Amino acid sequence: MDYLSKDIRAFIEENFLFGGSAEDISDDGSLIAEGILDSAGVLELVAFLEGTYGIQVADSELLPTNLDSINRIAHYVVRKQACLQAARVA
């Protein structure tokens, strides 16, 4: 989980903050409320998650509960990867 949070934080810093630090943002801080994630940013984040972790983000999963903080994103990726793994085993 830690490596995921680190990756996601690095993506946010590089993509949305031009290399600036996201130190002020806690892992549970709302990226939307902080003005970091806007509607274009959500779509860019989805492309990053799909391209990096091999998951497919369904329309119905485009929710703040999945994507509005570093921790929420990391947990969402873990859940999606677990589903993928289970599907492969089955």
Next chain:
Amino acid sequence: MMNRLDQLLAIDADAEIARIGKVIRRQLAQHLRKRGAVVGLSGGIDSSVTAALCVEALGPGRVLLLLMPEGDAAASTESLALGQSFAEALGAHWVVEDISAPLAASGCYRRRDAAIRQFWPDYEPHWRFKILPSDPLAGDRLRSFRLIAEDGSGRARACRLSAADYQAIVAAMNFKQRTRKMLEYYHADRLNYAVAGTPNRLEYDQGFFVKNGDGAADFKPIAHLYKTQVYALAERLGIPRVIIDREPTTDTYSLPQGQDEFYFSLPLKQMDQCLCALDHGLSAAEVARATGLAPDVLERVFRDLTAKRRATRYGHMPPLLVEAVPSIAAGSTPGQGERHA
């Protein structure tokens, strides 16, 4: 008895027409130092009211109306016919500028088609399509966009757009608004006229415009008016019923699309009421009574209005400087809000 929202949206149309006329004359004479106005006429209510206000303020001889059809948009033929007929009725000079050729030359269609073929390789330019945003009132879903198309055999297709795909299509389509504005400024330069912008308050506040496209203008005479108030002025200005009753469209995509489907989450009248309520800090209960909307829907509408207003800051932002240039900054924005003029 009128509720508070109705009171806030009520307008003395005659007094407002006179006030806007006075402001337009002063802005042209004192701030812009121009001899007349160019208005792009779309056949919709906002540009028609703007044109009529300019004619009222300046006289028909000082207003040039531009009709700028293009072959691609669903409503373009109807828009041209309505615009021509209204321009005749106003008695102002008018010119038709077909923007299809400049759009083709700038690669608008080619770039759009290339973007669509990224996911539908068999896409043909005669397919009709539009971009459909997710419904901001449907639960807590974050905003996403789908491309909806009707292929050559009339079969419907749909897919979700990635950020890059969405931006590529929108960037290509924005050539339309920017080409129209380029032509407006050509004629304005030729005649030493100013360009009138046509956004109403809902569009101006919520960012329903293309930066340096329809968002560009020298003056915007109805940007302070809610859509309901624009309708009230339209009645007094004698705008033809067929224009007043026409559903506002984006006039951008080849599949028909209303503004409420493309950009606003509710029918325009309710959007107007909600924006006015937000502007005046009305309580949710008061707004719910006036609009008939459930409290949870209202909460989502207010959230959507606030988010779009925040996103619109970029559209209104002038170029940023590393430091102010005092000689230019001083007096560079006269006429900002002439409420008490």
